[in-house]
């Protein structure tokens with residue numbers, strides 16, 4: 001009887017721990033992710049991206065944390081054809097630091113690593129023709145990124161299965177920017 005009571009207590013303790021973690025981390029730390037970012041490096045397994053990779057340049061993103069914990073992410077992405085501007089709403093999935101958007105296809109983003117100030121590494125997936133495409137992005141507060149952070153990004157990209165040929169650093173550009181937030 002006594003040992004049963006004890007193990008029930010342990011089970012409850014474990015349940016409490018399991019519950020406490022997602023609750024704590026699902027609440028986004030606004031100062032950590034909010035505001036304007038430059039997308040300074042990328043890794044992708046998308047054929048379309050890889051074919052165009054020499055023409056791609058640095059993109060911008062602005063992240064607003066909404067009252068309910070959703071993220072409103074506005075992008076300015078220079079493509080060879082035009083400056084693409086759009087925003088998407090991402091909702092927390094319940095997994096730590098992971099968000100989902102169905103605005104433009106089925107997409108997820110997950111915060112992989114950050115120093116809470118100058119950079120963050122974000123893993124993104126997108127569904128295209130029933131296939132899941134994977135992308136790792138380096139978000140930086142400044143257009144110039146320290147070599148140490150680039151190396152760190154490359155290490156994460158390798159962990160996610162990307163090879164050197166599918167990792168690239170994006171050159172700066174002035175033509176396609178977000179307005180002042």
Ligand SMILES: *[C@@H]1O[C@H](CO)[C@@H](O)[C@H](O)[C@H]1NC(C)=O
Pocket residue numbers: 066072073074087089
């Ligand atoms: C998201 O941000 C865009 C650009 O600032 C804005 O136009 C849009 O109204 C915002 N959406 C929500 C739900 O806040």
Ligand SMILES: *[C@@H]1O[C@H](CO)[C@@H](O)[C@H](O)[C@H]1NC(C)=O
Pocket residue numbers: 106127
């Ligand atoms: C989006 O992806 C999730 C998880 O892979 C899946 O359960 C869901 O059915 C997908 N939704 C659409 C609209 O494709």
